[in-house]
Amino acid sequence: MISFERVTKRYPDGTVAVNELSFTAPDGAITVLVGPSGCGKTTSLRMVNRLIEPTEGRIAIDGTDVRARPAAELRRSIGYVIQHAGLFPHRTIADNIATVPRLLGTDRRTARARAHELMELVGLDPSLAKRYPYQLSGGQQQRVGVARALAADPPVLLMDEPFSAVDPIVRKGLQEEFLRIQGEVAKTILFVTHDIDEAIKLGDKIAVLREGGILAQFDSPERLLAEPADEFVEQFLGRDRGIRRLTFYTSTGLSLQEGPVVASDTPAPSARDAALSAGTPWLLIVDADRRPLGWADPAGLPDQGPVGNARLTGFGHAFVPGADSLRAALDAAVLSPTGWAVGTDAEGRVLGVISQEAIGSAIRAAHAQASTERERAAEKAAAADESAKGEPAAEAAAGTGADPAGSDAPPSDEVPLEQAR
Ligand code: ADP
Ligand code: MG
Numbered sequence: 001m002i003s004f005e006r007v008t009k010r011y012p013d014g015t016v017a018v019n020e021l022s023f024t025a026p027d028g029a030i031t032v033l034v035g036p037s038g039c040g041k042t043t044s045l046r047m048v049n050r051l052i053e054p055t056e057g058r059i060a061i062d063g064t065d066v067r068a069r070p071a072a073e074l075r076r077s078i079g080y081v082i083q084h085a086g087l088f089p090h091r092t093i094a095d096n097i098a099t100v101p102r103l104l105g106t107d108r109r110t111a112r113a114r115a116h117e118l119m120e121l122v123g124l125d126p127s128l129a130k131r132y133p134y135q136l137s138g139g140q141q142q143r144v145g146v147a148r149a150l151a152a153d154p155p156v157l158l159m160d161e162p163f164s165a166v167d168p169i170v171r172k173g174l175q176e177e178f179l180r181i182q183g184e185v186a187k188t189i190l191f192v193t194h195d196i197d198e199a200i201k202l203g204d205k206i207a208v209l210r211e212g213g214i215l216a217q218f219d220s221p222e223r224l225l226a227e228p229a230d231e232f233v234e235q236f237l238g239r240d241r242g243i244r245r246l247t248f249y250t251s252t253g254l255s256l257q258e259g260p261v262v263a264s265d266t267p268a269p270s271a272r273d274a275a276l277s278a279g280t281p282w283l284l285i286v287d288a289d290r291r292p293l294g295w296a297d298p299a300g301l302p303d304q305g306p307v308g309n310a311r312l313t314g315f316g317h318a319f320v321p322g323a324d325s326l327r328a329a330l331d332a333a334v335l336s337p338t339g340w341a342v343g344t345d346a347e348g349r350v351l352g353v354i355s356q357e358a359i360g361s362a363i364r365a366a367h368a369q370a371s372t373e374r375e376r377a378a379e380k381a382a383a384a385d386e387s388a389k390g391e392p393a394a395e396a397a398a399g400t401g402a403d404p405a406g407s408d409a410p411p412s413d414e415v416p417l418e419q420a421r
Contacts, residue, residue, distance in 0.1 A: 040213030079149030256352025264308030
């Protein structure tokens, strides 16, 4: 857990880069700092590993002031990834990754083995180990940067626009890989970006900063999209907020209809009569494996032969209930020529179909449920507050003032990375 407690940074020229910033980045989660250029993101991040010292306030990791430890030691316990990877150009990939373990006294062989292990973790072929950074693509260099930051297995990772310098496709790959790795390593991560879509995709929590280093909102991505705190946040979030929010709702609860799903060898007249009497507007024709072939209009079915011989309309793309979000389900319905979405299992076998209207009802139900949960959480928090008031001892303990770093004179603002490591 990393806590910012009313942290202010005023540079010697008077610029207030960060202004009374308070928030807590939870353990094992990705907390994103996002905001326009110059709003104090980098400054905030660099105060955690003491490359910059705050003017006022305190930053604590698991309750301990970061100033309680010598800066160099602190930095070895915190992984740091920056834009353009910041690799040492004269060292091989393996040596770059092994930098911190070597500094910590790990023998060369063990460090090399660890480097190879990490290369595999971040999706790099270990055959690249002997290359130099300039012999790698930008995306590969970023992966090395991530591997290097993870090498000493630090509990905390700081990442400053790590994927901003690579092209959009490589970037998307890096983001997905990063989420997969975090699923395995569960680090406490502070991640800086100016890209709100990246923040929403990666963040468990998001701190939106505005010009002057002021915290505009601290929330989960879903809450941010649902209720931006003010006009600035709303503007910054951009368009299609409602649709993007649906990414956070599961499609598990959608009730798919099996009635309109018909095997292609079914006699057309019986399929037609059944559909017309049930009032089914469309039939989804499937093959022997239950894979979708296309939609048929029941009224237009021929008087003889199997339904598979009828003229079929394409079904667009399907969604996988449970694995996909309500956004994907709605998208499938919107793109379907019939307005009905096709739900399949992971292997592409049809489970059933659902109309746009039914998905719309599910969206309204999900909204209602989310707001009920929010109200319950708020009530619980209020009750906890109330009971905390009754226990002054707990409050006193939480605010222990013993600050071993209080007397430490902060070193100069900028410590070169090379020297820091
Ligand atoms: P971000 O990372 O969000 O783009 P920064 O934290 O780099 O923002 O900078 C925040 C503000 O502090 C900006 O106005 C920037 O110009 C200013 N700033 C950054 N470093 C210094 C410095 N060493 N001296 C004076 N001002 C600085
Ligand atoms: Mg920056």
